[in-house]
Amino acid sequence: MTKETAVPATHLSCTRCGNELQLEGIGACPRCFGPLEPVYDMDGLRRTLTHRSIEAGPPSLWRYAPLLPVHVPDEPRLAPGLTPLVPATRLAAHLGIAELYLKLDTANPTHSFKDRVVAVACAKARELGLETLACSSTGNLANAVAARAAVEGLDAVVFCPYDLEREKLVATAAYGARIYAVRGSYDDCSRLTVELSFELPWGFVNVGLRSYYAEGSKTVAYEVAEQLGWEQPDVVVCPVASGSLLSKVGRGFRDFRELGLVSGSAPRLVGAQAVGCSPVATAFAEDRPVKPVRPDTIARSLAIGSPADGDAAIAATRESGGSIHAVAEQEIGENMALLAETAGVFGETAAGVTLGALREAIRRGEIGAADRVVLLVTGDGLKTPGPVADRFAPIDIPADADALLAELGIAV
Template sequence: MPAVSLCCRICATEHPLDATGTCSRCFGPLDPTYDWDALRARVSRASIEAGPQSIWRYADLLPVAAPEVARLAPGMTPLVPAPRLAEELGIGELWLKLDTANPTHSFKDRVVAVAARKAQELGLDTLSCSSTGNLAGAVAARAAAEGMEAAVFVPSDLEPEKLAAAAVYGPRIYAVAGTYDHCSRLSVELSFELPWGFVNVNLRSYYAEGSKTLAYEIAEQLGWETPDAVAIPIASGALFHKVGQGFAELSALGLVDGTPALFGGQAAGCEPVATAFRENARVVPVRPSSIARSLAIGNPADGDFAVTTARATGGAIHTVAEDEIGSNMAHLAATTGVFGETATGVTLGALKAAVAAGQIGPRARVVLLVTGDGLKTPGPVSDTYDPIMIEADADAFLDEVLIA
């Protein structure tokens, strides 16, 4: 395992590779550091291609050892072309990264797999998290697969589909009176009291690294080329920031040339990171009120880093109107056959805004991350169908069809 320490992103103080969420000197976030000389000598396109069909083919670039027996391994999800939508949007190529193909139908299986591995290394037998929905399902399923306990904290008004999609795996579910940010604060406090692996608190440094695998896979699946732009939804900002880091690492290792511009999306009802980008300011927390529940984090831990990543890559962060989210979900489904969740409606909105602003040109090759499944958030599109009522009678049906 090439990770050598945890290092503070703010003050660069080094910490051991244990379950510490924040810097003991300045409370900044901690990132694993690696022995890059050793990695340059060992990691090649061929060494990666010889690995398993999952995120564990990139284990050298992750802060944990690959499991001996990988149960329900996430990753290597399909990257599929979407030519009809590309043409409608007026861009050269559009590819959809279908992270709905992960075991619990969201990209959260990637981050949880890495955090759970660390929990096992540290001998922690309960996995926990605060969640806007998808993470709860990913934690609960991972615990079930590994024979661990799971305890998850979610806002009490979560979508029923998301609750059921987590509850089925048998975790203890705590429905917190309040928003995600209340769940988050509670789990931070509890992490000091309980010997649990809180994947997005005391294991956050390991957890977040799992999102780098999206960048690695996109480059590999494009034949070790990077796209011109990637569209990504933003809640805490960790996914956005770590995808940027993943592409930068591939470039530093000489595995690809160049890095893409990253375009982030937030919903109008919860846009602290988009506001900070627009106003060239630091993130100011908000109280969320959005139908994109999975992105409803009012106090985003990695928000400022997401803003920095957007600027550093030549991208941007856009706000998407609440009433566009459902129509974007339907637009994506009708032009590509892919039913993404509300977060994907936001991501497509951000892509449209970037094209309209001339930030993505007509020949660009673009990847859109489909990070979650529409079947868990059908609400915004549930009034878009109008079935034709008929009798079970062929003659009547044919008359009806011939007249219409």
């Protein structure tokens, strides 16, 4: 992967050793194997990027193109982003806080935030002349890769754990992807794709294209700030799988502060993991680096036992003055139901975990009644209905209106 094109970013930089590289399809620093991040000309952007120029852009993540490391596609197809930010008044009252907003990335084309990162990764894949998009996935990324490949006329190959929820993989198959069910965990899938990335001319979005892919998550923060009238919230609550989303959301708000597009203190970041797969939450609590674990959780979209960006997520959280919490497995379904019953939003298991972390942060006094809070709903509950399936208990009645009225105690 060596094709070079002029893009808003100037180069890649290793966050660990500072090594600088060209904008190529490389997933880790060849010197120290540290993560790579695109670097932008922030001085130039301060002169040209304004509220007005952003607002004049397309109604998608491509309105933030100057802060993304790829060219905007000539014909942006199925463009994700600019998803709703809605007040959750009844849920806020239930939790005892004044202001709560839900960022509904369920409104993206395949109903998760993964459409953002894949759109950016695919743009880079096209620049590099690649004809196949590939990934390891816990489900949502498989959907996003398959749909993006379909609309762009590319081939799609996904590697998923063999026992992943059928609801997720049926959609992936419908988009025409080739699915490999790997006899192992997500971490086995990830290791396999890293090995294959050296052998196959495919665009592995979360391996060789990861430096570009991860940048798509920054647009969540950009949108929240814009949708709040160019203001930052006090708190953002975010699920943690690999750790990339949380750290990049923090980076997104920092970008806007550095560019003078927002002012004030950084939002406190609150991370959320399930107890059955909580390597980042445990490392945060014990003030040490992340150690791999074997996942055993119903929150399959968060079941990454060896999170590549776990330490980065911890660093971003500490810098913001936030916290990371592990949520009990039995509370995940309860929180999914609470979100649905009070806000009319059916989020997947990750949303149940995220709401659980918000509740724990409130219980510990980390979030006050006057805080303006944004909770990220990153995936749709229709993909993972199992934890709330016990609530489906329809009442069997005859097709007789009088009988129902009588049961309701209404005189006919």
